[in-house]
Amino acid sequence: MPQFNKADLERRMAGAVESLKGDLSGLRTGRATVSLLDPVTVEVYGAHMPINQVATVSVPEPRLISVQVWDKANVGPTDKAIRSAGLGLNPIVDGTTLRLPIPDLTEERRKELAKLASKYAEAARIAVRNVRRDGNDQLKADEKKGEISEDERKRREAEVQKLTDSTIAEIDQASSAKEKEILGK
Structure with a gap:
């Protein structure tokens, strides 16, 4: 055979x-996309989880990503994970929501x-x-x-x-x- x-x-x-x-x-183009955060993993509950398993990621405006964290205890770890992912994004924490303005390239x-x-x-x-x-x-x-x-x-x-x-x-x-x-x- x-x-x-x-x-x-x-x-x-x-x-x-x-x-x-x-x-x-995963390459940032100056426009907000949900897939931009795909490589981000958050350390929660003693494990590393993809961001879409701890929060809802949406794009309300062309230059803004909104991350609605489900559990208030996970806001800090999610913020830290986004900052340390090397994407050049600085989240603004607003309660359980993280707003990520996309800077110009x-x-x-x-x-x-x-x-x-x-x-x-x-x-x-x-x-x-x-x-x-x-x-x-x-x-x-x-x-x-x-x-x-x-x-x-x-x-x-x-x-x-x-x-x-x-x-x-x-x-x-x-x-x-x-x-x-x-x-x-």
Whole structure:
């Protein structure tokens, strides 16, 4: 039975794209988004929990994030977690609500974020190419074992290349959209 599994390659390539989209959504663009706080974990009840499990995060205005903490005892730890997350946000505590004004991005910071976005995209492209290499290596091994013919290997390698090309195009599209958003173009 051949070891080559195209569905597994598709799943792994899609995983690289999803990982990239997650990384890109964490980049601040000067606009408030709920996903900006996704990487924040709050230490409460003796455990680290995602912020969305201790509070309701909303965006009432384009430049403001509102965090409604459910338990009054968790306001301090939530405030501390947001400040120490490295997002450059300083919460204003108002009872059980934390208001996070989103400051304007400087031109220099925009360029840094755009570079970071392209770095994330390149890492995703490398991951996709590694998946392609694994698939092609498996096809060569299957051919060597006599499980598939040379023509079959070449046909499947072309399928793998087509899958790689479409995945990399998706990565490029996501990356360029994020860079435009960051640079405000």
